[in-house]
Structures are given as structure tokens and as C-alpha cells.
Amino acid sequence: MKEAKPRKGDAAVSKREVKKASKSEEKDVKKKKQLSVKDPKATKRQRRKERKAKKDPNQPKRPPTAFFIFLEEFRKTYKEQHPNVKGVAAVGKAGGDKWKELSDAEKAPYIAKASQRKIDYDKSMAAYKQKQDEEEGSAEESDKSNLEINDDEESEEEEEDDDD
DNA sequence: CTACTGATTGTTTCT
DNA sequence: AGAAACAATCAGTAG
Numbered sequence: 181m182k183e184a185k186p187r188k189g190d191a192a193v194s195k196r197e198v199k200k201a202s203k204s205e206e207k208d209v210k211k212k213k214q215l216s217v218k219d220p221k222a223t224k225r226q227r228r229k230e231r232k233a234k235k236d237p238n239q240p241k242r243p244p245t246a247f248f249i250f251l252e253e254f255r256k257t258y259k260e261q262h263p264n265v266k267g268v269a270a271v272g273k274a275g276g277d278k279w280k281e282l283s284d285a286e287k288a289p290y291i292a293k294a295s296q297r298k299i300d301y302d303k304s305m306a307a308y309k310q311k312q313d314e315e316e317g318s319a320e321e322s323d324k325s326n327l328e329i330n331d332d333e334e335s336e337e338e339e340e341d342d343d344d
Numbered sequence: 345c346t347a348c349t350g351a352t353t354g355t356t357t358c359t
Numbered sequence: 360a361g362a363a364a365c366a367a368t369c370a371g372t373a374g
Contacts, residue, residue, distance in 0.1 A: 241365085241366065241367095242354095242355065242356065242364095242365060242366045243355080243356095243366075244354090244355095244366060244367070245353065245354035245355050245356095245366070246353085246354065246355090247352070247353040247354050247355095248352090248353080248354075248355095248366060248367060250353095251352075251353085251367070251368085252367075252368090255367085255368070266369070266370050266371080267350070267351085267369075267370070267371085268349090268350065268351065268352090268367085268368050268369055268370080269349095269350045269351040269352080270351085271351080271352085271368075271369090272350080272351030272352035272353090272368085273351060273352065274352090275351090275352060275353085276351075276352040276353065277352090279352080279353070280353095291354095294354080294355085298355080298356095
């Protein structure tokens with residue numbers, strides 16, 4: 181699908197514009213505690229493409245949650261037991277099911293790691309934000325146009341695009 | 345070739 | 360306060 185490759189001539193990358201049709205999907209959410217947005221089969225979560233269009237390569241991605249950390253390990257084990265499995269969904273389901281079985285004590289180490297990961301993320305975010313402030317401040321200092329702030333920091337790889 | 349899709353739950357962030 | 364978005368993964372799929 182990808183309507184346009186955000187590689188060289190990407191302007192806004194409006195590939196699939198997140199469909200916000202989920203607003204009225206969960207009408208009876210109150211009943212299901214965690215089943216709030218789990219039904220968007222029609223919309224799914226096809227909105228991640230925007231992040232590629234993100235012009236900030238330094239923006240730290242979200243730290244993996246306890247579940248994800250557990251999944252990382254679980255995936256490895258799962259693949260060993262099911263080397264034939266090729267879909268991510270299988271592991272996802274299996275992992276989710278197993279996760280529910282874990283007790284708080286067992287999840288504790290994962291949560292602890294997640295917390296640590298979040299701290300790191302916090303630092304990265306702080307640095308990232310700080311950098312933005314610097315750019316903003318510097319740009320503002322100039323009495324020229326305030327727009328043109330982004331120019332990148334270290335080296336914005338100019339993806340020349342492979343012309344095969 | 346390149347980006348999206350599926351499936352899981354938890355954190356994040358906006359409103 | 361709650362809902363939508365997004366985090367990794369891997370092979371398949373579509374354009």
C-alpha cells in the first residue's frame with residue numbers, strides 16, 4: 181500500500197491518514213474493561229506510517245512496555261518451539277495468553293525493566309526536547325523568518341535514493 | 345523495492 | 360478521564 185515513498189520527494193506523506201472512525205466503535209465499552217479499541221477490524225491500527233514521515237529522526241521511540249519486554253524473550257522461546265511459525269500474530273496471541281498467566285511477581289522483573297527503560301526514554305526525550313529548544317532559540321534569534329528551523333542537526337542523511 | 349498488515353498488551357499523549 | 364496512537368516482530372502482500 182504505501183501510496184508514496186517518503187524517500188526523496190515526500191511532501192506530507194498522507195498515505196493513509198488515520199481513519200478516525202473508531203470514535204463510535206466502542207459504544208459499549210463500559211462493559212468490557214480492556215476491550216475498548218479492540219474491534220477496529222475495519223480501521224485496524226494502520227496509522228503508524230505517519231511516524232516515518234516524521235522529520236525528527238532523533239525523536240526517541242516509545243520504550244517497550246513490560247509486556248513487550250516479556251515478548252522479546254517469549255518470542256525467542258516460542259520460535260524455538262515453533263520454528264515453523266511464520267506469523268507474528270501467532271506469537272502475539274501466545275504471548276498475550278502467557279502474559280496473563282504470569283503473576284505479579286513474575287511480571288515484576290519485566291515491569292522493573294520497563295520502568296528503567298522509561299527512565300532512559302525520559303532522558304533521551306529530555307535531550308531531544310532540549311535540542312529542539314536550541315534550534316528554536318537560535319532560529320528565533322535571527323530576525324529573519326522564524327520558519328526554517330529545521331535543518332538538521334548532525335547529519336541528515338540525504339537519502340539519495342537508490343536508483344537501481 | 346518499500347511500506348503496510350496482522351496480534352498481543354502496556355505506556356504515552358492528547359483532548 | 361478516556362480514547363486513540365504507537366512500541367517490536369517477520370513473513371507475506373500489494374503497489
